[in-house]
Amino acid sequence: MMIDGVEPIVAALGGLAAPAPAGLTGKVFTGWLAAPSRLGEVFVAFTGDGVQFVRPAESVHGDADAFAEAYRDRFGRPLRPADRAPAGLLPALRGRPAPSLRLDLRRLPDFERDVLGATRRIPAGQTRPYGWIAREAGRPRAVRAVGSVLARNPVPLLVPCHRVVRADGRLGDYMFGPAHKEELLRAENVDLDQVAAFAQQGVHYLGSDTTGVVCFPTCHNARRISPAHRHGFRTIGIAVAAGYRPCRHCRPGVEAASA
């Protein structure tokens, strides 16, 4: 399939008196392909430096031209079909570990890159609040701005913005709808019912009286706390005042985490 607007460029390149320098077409075009994912088929655009743009086919009504237009609006480059997927893309889209996958986020403002970088560090099966992302991005008060960045996440699934939830225990919104967010989290074995039950009781952190460590409820360390030794806290400050130390894995709270 050829994307609208590509033919004139291809024709112009073909009309060059001399062969195009090696790598030129790679500088002019961005490759794209369709691939299976946890959200169904997705369209993926990528440069030699990594993946730049991902959108579910459903979100552009299965129309590759609409995907190319959305990409061009944002990145100012045309697309051409690619022969093969970048390393790590296919397992990453299926939610599997893919350390070889590279993302090309160079064109994004620093703040967006920092937000997406922090989001990418949330392990599968766990969630973090927007405020945690803001802190990790170095702007602890930019909580609303974090939401704005995630709403424009160019690489959903690869940067797992579905793992960012509201501080009050609710899931919050998602660029493709809250139902997809819930579906993705349940597929990662996040116990949303238990998290909701804790939130209902005003519990947003869990501590262990045997280790003296307090975590986010979805942290893998929190899941290992037996009910007999588990204590719930509304704020990290209350937990610290009670003698608990923030988990070094999930880092709940910047003041205590840096102590």
Place this chain on the structure above:
DNA sequence: TGTCTGACCTGTC
């Protein structure tokens, strides 16, 4: 440059 817009948070009632 100023205004507006949010996938939010928190205090107050």
Place this chain on the structure above:
DNA sequence: GGACAGGCCAGAC
């Protein structure tokens, strides 16, 4: 405990 308003911040226009 639920609703609401005000605050906050970065990006878009």
